[in-house]
Amino acid sequence: MRSVFALDVVFRDKTQSAGGADPLPVCRSPNPFQHESDWARFGVEASIKADLWEAMKCHPDGLTFDEIIENLKQRGDNHCKHEGVREELEENPYFFKLPSSKWTLSIFRPLKWGFADKAQIAEDFIEALSLLPGPELAAVASRKVDDGELEAAQEFAKKHGVQRVYGTYKELAEDPDVELVYVSNIHVAHKDTVLLMLEHGKHVLCEKPLAVNARDTKEMVNKAREKNLFFAAGLWSRFFPAVQKIRELIQCGTIGEVGYFHADFLLQMGEEVKRLYTPEMGGGALLDIGMYPIAMGSWVFGQRRPDAVQAMAVMHPNRIDTTGVVNLRYGERSMSTVTYSMALPTAPIVGVIHGSKGRITIHDKMHCPTKITVEIHGKEPFDLEFSPPEKPPEISHGDAEGGWNFEGSMGFVYEAMAIHSAVVSGVKELKDVSNDEMVMLMEVTDEIRKQIGVTYPQDEK
Ligand SMILES: NC(=O)C1=CN([C@@H]2O[C@H](COP(=O)(O)OP(=O)(O)OC[C@H]3O[C@@H](n4cnc5c(N)ncnc54)[C@H](OP(=O)(O)O)[C@@H]3O)[C@@H](O)[C@H]2O)C=CC1
Numbered sequence: 001m002r003s004v005f006a007l008d009v010v011f012r013d014k015t016q017s018a019g020g021a022d023p024l025p026v027c028r029s030p031n032p033f034q035h036e037s038d039w040a041r042f043g044v045e046a047s048i049k050a051d052l053w054e055a056m057k058c059h060p061d062g063l064t065f066d067e068i069i070e071n072l073k074q075r076g077d078n079h080c081k082h083e084g085v086r087e088e089l090e091e092n093p094y095f096f097k098l099p100s101s102k103w104t105l106s107i108f109r110p111l112k113w114g115f116a117d118k119a120q121i122a123e124d125f126i127e128a129l130s131l132l133p134g135p136e137l138a139a140v141a142s143r144k145v146d147d148g149e150l151e152a153a154q155e156f157a158k159k160h161g162v163q164r165v166y167g168t169y170k171e172l173a174e175d176p177d178v179e180l181v182y183v184s185n186i187h188v189a190h191k192d193t194v195l196l197m198l199e200h201g202k203h204v205l206c207e208k209p210l211a212v213n214a215r216d217t218k219e220m221v222n223k224a225r226e227k228n229l230f231f232a233a234g235l236w237s238r239f240f241p242a243v244q245k246i247r248e249l250i251q252c253g254t255i256g257e258v259g260y261f262h263a264d265f266l267l268q269m270g271e272e273v274k275r276l277y278t279p280e281m282g283g284g285a286l287l288d289i290g291m292y293p294i295a296m297g298s299w300v301f302g303q304r305r306p307d308a309v310q311a312m313a314v315m316h317p318n319r320i321d322t323t324g325v326v327n328l329r330y331g332e333r334s335m336s337t338v339t340y341s342m343a344l345p346t347a348p349i350v351g352v353i354h355g356s357k358g359r360i361t362i363h364d365k366m367h368c369p370t371k372i373t374v375e376i377h378g379k380e381p382f383d384l385e386f387s388p389p390e391k392p393p394e395i396s397h398g399d400a401e402g403g404w405n406f407e408g409s410m411g412f413v414y415e416a417m418a419i420h421s422a423v424v425s426g427v428k429e430l431k432d433v434s435n436d437e438m439v440m441l442m443e444v445t446d447e448i449r450k451q452i453g454v455t456y457p458q459d460e461k
């Protein structure tokens, strides 16, 4: 079994080879819980969790309840009399009860992750994941071994510290040591890959969109339920503290009744990104980026089904959509308008939630936000900022800001933390990325595609 300290050795090695610096202190994994709302969604006060992280990371054998309380006291935490601490420990998937009956955080528990495939997003995700103490990077599979692909996968594995490499997904599925698989190949390949992994008893985290249509999405969700395995969409926005905070503000009535959500998602991506311009590869802007503002609208309106959908799009000669506008109505009194484009020049990706008492602006980049502004009529507006933990300098493999392939990828620590903890604790589905909601959202995108005239060969199967 891997101890939390194993990771610190890896960190030390990486840092030393980078700069020959002094050995780092033992417990170096960054605490992703820096904000009240990181914990608030689990009903735990921020200071308790921050302190528990500090306490537990230095006690791999866990802490008894009394030791936890004592530790919190020593850290000057006045919440230590908090009656709810024991209840939280019992019910919250972020905590894990060891056979000794001592407590630790689930993220310190080992869990063996597999990866299908070696996509650009997998590079970012794996690097964020490997900052956390529990995940073990067990194996990566490439979809094929011809054309030097295995070599490419071997290079990928070496670069990101993944232990084993396979030339087919089947071999990964058959690896008895892999517990959870992150599926990150192109949209149209998600379904078969996910079903294969589930059939072999693996828990699965699958990149968005789960599939290209609702029928396939339902099949995946049903299979996971039938097999009693964890299954969730990698809709990473939902795990960001700013996004959690938005839900809290809306539920508390801070901006009154929400009547309108509006967002623009313009991110220019040219034809060199082949998967986006090829119908057989699930191309088109709606499924790749249009789904972000649509999913944010769903979040704002309580993950419920819109009762009316209207869409229009600009089409590419390849019969995929490049720019679109979608209106969604939620009941009699509320609606959203979202625009998306992969053809127009990139612009700030911003969303605004309008309520009867005020509004919340989600600043650039709305799909991985770190800042919101709350404006309540008649009061001073205020900003809330939620920066992710600092990025270690040794992470640098892509051209996007910070050395990532995609901007904002340090925020993957939130998703990674939530998924790892859920699986370790035996949770099978997540409320915040509900599988029923994901099916509903695919029904919405099916309807949008019908209106704008985008079809995929997979729809016919
Ligand atoms: N959450 C987020 O922020 C982001 C999510 N994504 C999602 O991740 C997924 C991958 O995107 P991205 O990283 O840009 O993709 P890449 O183009 O970088 O990688 C795609 C991967 O899919 C494999 N692949 C290609 N064609 C097929 C096929 N026909 N069957 C099976 N596998 C295939 C490729 O293998 P090979 O190299 O052998 O061709 C490659 O490993 C998409 O679903 C996208 O929506 C993407 C970016 C950001």
Ligand SMILES: O=C1OC[C@@H](O)[C@H](O)[C@H]1O
Pocket: 267, 269, 288, 289, 406
């Ligand atoms: O999820 C995504 O966000 C960033 C885009 O560049 C990428 O194509 C998309 O899949």
